Each structure stands twice: as C-alpha cells, then as structure tokens.
Amino acid sequence: MKTLFILQRYKSVDFFALAIKHIIWSIILYLCKIENQLKEVILVIGASGQVGSELVTALRKIYGETNVIASDIHSVNPKVRDHSTIIHSENVEAEGPYIELNALDKNKIYDVIKKNKITQIYLLAAMLSAKSEENVELAWRLNTLSLSNILQLAEQKLIKKLFWPSSIAVFGHTTPKILTPQYTIMEPNTVYGISKLAGERWCEYYNKKYNVDVRSIRYPGLIGWRTDPGGGTTDYAVKIFHKAILHEKYESFLNEDTALPMMYMPDAIRATIELMETQQENVKIRSSYNLAGISFTPKQIATEISKHIPNFEISYKPDFRQEIANSWPSSIDDKNAQYDWGWRLEYNLEKITSDMIKNLEERYIVTT
Numbered sequence: 001m002k003t004l005f006i007l008q009r010y011k012s013v014d015f016f017a018l019a020i021k022h023i024i025w026s027i028i029l030y031l032c033k034i035e036n037q038l039k040e041v042i043l044v045i046g047a048s049g050q051v052g053s054e055l056v057t058a059l060r061k062i063y064g065e066t067n068v069i070a071s072d073i074h075s076v077n078p079k080v081r082d083h084s085t086i087i088h089s090e091n092v093e094a095e096g097p098y099i100e101l102n103a104l105d106k107n108k109i110y111d112v113i114k115k116n117k118i119t120q121i122y123l124l125a126a127m128l129s130a131k132s133e134e135n136v137e138l139a140w141r142l143n144t145l146s147l148s149n150i151l152q153l154a155e156q157k158l159i160k161k162l163f164w165p166s167s168i169a170v171f172g173h174t175t176p177k178i179l180t181p182q183y184t185i186m187e188p189n190t191v192y193g194i195s196k197l198a199g200e201r202w203c204e205y206y207n208k209k210y211n212v213d214v215r216s217i218r219y220p221g222l223i224g225w226r227t228d229p230g231g232g233t234t235d236y237a238v239k240i241f242h243k244a245i246l247h248e249k250y251e252s253f254l255n256e257d258t259a260l261p262m263m264y265m266p267d268a269i270r271a272t273i274e275l276m277e278t279q280q281e282n283v284k285i286r287s288s289y290n291l292a293g294i295s296f297t298p299k300q301i302a303t304e305i306s307k308h309i310p311n312f313e314i315s316y317k318p319d320f321r322q323e324i325a326n327s328w329p330s331s332i333d334d335k336n337a338q339y340d341w342g343w344r345l346e347y348n349l350e351k352i353t354s355d356m357i358k359n360l361e362e363r364y365i366v367t368t
C-alpha cells in the first residue's frame with residue numbers, strides 16, 4: 001500500500017515537472033518568435049510561383065504576416081484571378097502584404113528595401129528549364145540580371161541575408177550521373193543550367209569578396225499540390241497526379257526509365273528556411289548546396305499512384321524535355337548539407353504519393 005502511494009506520488013511529480021518544462025519551452029518559443037518578428041522584414045521576389053506561394057505562407061508563420069512582403073511581376077496575384085486554381089487562404093496576397101515588383105527593376109527594389117526596412121530577400125523570380133529553351137535571351141536576362149541586381153544591393157549592406165535557389169540543371173552530360181558529388185564537372189548545355197551556374201559563381205564571388213551573406217540550394221525537381229508547376233523538365237511529376245485524380249490517362253513527356261532527383265515541397269521549404277536560419281559559420285558553401293531528395297522514374301511514380309488509384313494509366317511520348325533530362329543527374333550526394341547544417345529528408349516516394357493524392361482530392365472537391 002505504502003509502495004503504491006510512493007509510486008503515485010512520483011508519477012504526479014514527474015507529470016508536474018513535465019508540465020513546467022512544457023510551459024517554459026512554450027514561453028521560450030513564443031519569445032523567439034516575437035524576437036524574430038521584431039528583427040526581420042522579408043521580401044520575397046517571384047512569390048506567386050510554385051515555390052513562392054508555399055514559402056511565403058511558411059515564412060509568415062515564423063515572422064508574422066506583415067513582416068513578409070510577397071512580390072511578383074503581376075499587378076495582382078494571378079491565383080486570385082483564375083478561379084480554377086484558387087487555393088483558399090493560401091494565396092500569398094490574401095494573407096499579407098503583396099506588391100507588384102519586377103525583379104529586373106533595381107531602382108524600385110532599392111526603394112522597397114529602404115521604405116520597408118527589408119533585412120532579408122528571397123529571390124525566386126526565374127524562367128525554368130523548358131520555358132527558357134523557348135525564350136533564350138529573356139531567360140538569360142531574367143535569371144542572371146535579377147541576381148546581380150540584388151547582389152549589388154546586398155554588397156551595399158542594404159540587407160543582411162539573401163536566398164537564391166539554384167538547380168540540378170547546373171550539371172551536364174559530363175557530370176557523374178549517379179550520386180553526383182557537391183564538387184564535380186559542371187558543363188550544363190541548357191540556357192537555364194548555364195544561367196544557374198553563372199549565378200552560383202556570382203554568389204560565391206560576392207560572399208568571398210564583399211562578405212555578402214548569400215545562401216543557396218540546388219533544388220531537385222519540386223513536387224507540390226498547392227500550385228501548378230512553372231515550366232520545368234520535372235513538371236511531369238506534378239501533372240501526373242492531377243490526371244490520376246481526375247481518372248484521366250497521363251502521357252509522360254519523359255521515358256519510363258528516366259530517373260531524376262525530386263523533392264516534396266514541404267521538405268524543400270523546410271530546407272530553405274533551415275539553411276537561412278542556421279548560424280553564418282555553418283554555411284561553408286556559398287555557391288549552392290546539393291540536396292538529394294528522392295530519385296525515381298515516371299514508371300516508378302505511376303506504379304506508386306496505381307496503389308491508390310488502380311485504374312490509372314500512363315503512356316510515354318518523350319519530347320524535347322527528354323534531352324534536357326538526359327543531361328541531368330539521376331541521383332545526388334548531399335552529405336555537405338547534412339554535415340554543415342544538419343539537413344535530413346523526410347518524404348520518400350510512398351509518403352509523397354499518399355500526401356499528394358489526399359490533398360489534391362480535397363482541392364478538386366473545393367474548386368469544382
């Protein structure tokens with residue numbers, strides 16, 4: 001009886017200690033959040049795209065709605081106009097500040113930084129791989145000049161930190177295809193890849209020469225359900241889900257056995273914010289970090305989808321994007337990101353597939 005009483009007492013003491021610990025942690029987290037909100041004002045350029053729409057939402061959760069300014073070339077967020085793609089409460093304009101801003105307009109960016117006391121910029125405006133091949137001059141101009149504008153403003157110490165994404169497109173036919181290392185042969189043969197490689201060299205240059213705190217990730221192909229993809233070679237891995245949900249046949253523009261590195265958007269957003277929030281001294285690579293994601297082929301993703309939608313059908317009709325894909329790695333080695341800032345992937349193909357299908361099913365019910 002006495003033993004039972006002592007045990008019960010210990011149990012309640014344990015519970016009490018745990019509750020106090022929980023309360024202290026909540027207060028610390030709350031204070032950190034307030035501190036972050038007080039210190040940082042973030043500008044996202046190219047915020048209406050596939051990455052920006054989700055990144056802005058995530059940043060606003062951390063830094064507060066009014067401290068994250070979304071901007072894009074459009075006078076209004078296009079998602080507001082096109083009702084077929086409205087995603088309730090998740091469009092970047094509806095939640096907080098949004099401004100029309102051309103990534104090539106250096107003077108206006110300067111004014112926005114000054115007026116709003118911007119401390120960090122996420123530069124996402126770009127033309128993606130497939131679209132770039134259709135408009136080579138504009139792609140080169142947009143992808144390179146937008147970055148050099150912001151690097152020059154950062155050199156003047158107008159902002160504290162810059163994030164700019166690179167891509168697996170920086171690799172080429174002469175790069176080792178399997179477990180592509182961080183440092184390797186890089187001879188891209190697409191305008192997108194060339195512009196991203198040039199951008200990486202500029203980032204490292206401005207960091208070494210002017211101490212600009214620029215941070216970058218070589219994103220693999222990104223998969224998300226909230227927005228449509230923006231014209232890349234890995235877009236098939238998003239479009240395939242939409243067709244499957246609508247019980248339509250999907251015609252893949254890549255061969256069935258084309259393995260490419262991919263990443264689910266929640267992982268990509270988390271990686272981006274983790275890299276931006278890590279201490280400066282942890283960021284050892286100032287060109288751009290390899291991130292592996294998960295590698296799979298169109299056939300493998302179709303098989304995974306069939307486990308949820310058994311009548312799903314796929315056919316293959318490679319187009320010009322097959323040639324681009326052929327020049328990219330099949331898998332990536334990201335141990336530098338793991339060592340330097342503790343990167344860990346969460347979503348494998350199985351988890352991506354079930355999450356995409358669950359969310360898209362809900363989205364199509366909402367929008368039809």
Ligand code: NAD
Nearest residue numbers: 046048049050051073102103125126165167219221222230
């Ligand atoms: P996206 O095409 O979906 O979005 C780009 C956004 O930039 C669009 O909203 C567009 O309106 C905007 N934009 C275009 N020109 C502009 C200009 N002059 N000024 C301001 N905004 C302009 O692209 P995304 O998928 O969101 O990609 C974001 C970044 O991530 C890009 O740098 C891209 O190269 C990189 N990336 C993306 C992927 C991917 O799979 N999505 C993979 C690797 C790298």
